[in-house]
Amino acid sequence: MTPSIQKRDWRFWSVTCVSSLLFIAAAPGALSAQQVNDLDGLGETQPLTPNNVEILSPTGLQSGLFSIQAGQRLMTEAEQAVSAQNYTTAASKLQDSRRVMNQLSNYYQALTSSFMGVDSRAADSLRRQALESAQLRDQATYQLALVYRAQNRPELAIPLFIEIVRSQNPTRDLGQKSYQQLLELGFVDVPFPRTQQGAQALP
16 A cells, blocks of 8 residues: 555545544434423433523414414314314314323423422412313313214213313313213213202102
């Protein structure tokens, strides 16, 4: 091998090593950014740094897909689909709304627990958002169950109505409506709330 070829080979090896080192140095940052965006809580997250944090304005959150406003927008779109008797689209929109609201409620509850005894104002605000998200989740669930009823799919509607009764309590309006649906479907046989005459006949 001539000296000139050896020199060229050395330069090629040097460039290759430098490129590999740059790739290795960049990889952890990319991995960290991906893990920070893991909204489902799966996997281990890396410490937040100025390089992997995306600053979102309140306006951006409201117009995005992960907010209370987004869940409400999906419910409105589902209502429009129902009016057009497009039950497949309505079910898809309501499933998405239900999923978003459930995640938001869980996250707000977790944050509320973190701020209990630390900052009462923040804890109260987070608790209200958790309750609002949960209420909207149950409303989306109820509408989804009604869509399944319209599609003659009681095997999908009944579990959702039961879920609402458990979440809302039978004494609340949405819980009573869900129980009434179960009664109409024949899944339960005792009306609730019972009239005074019915209560005497069915102790």
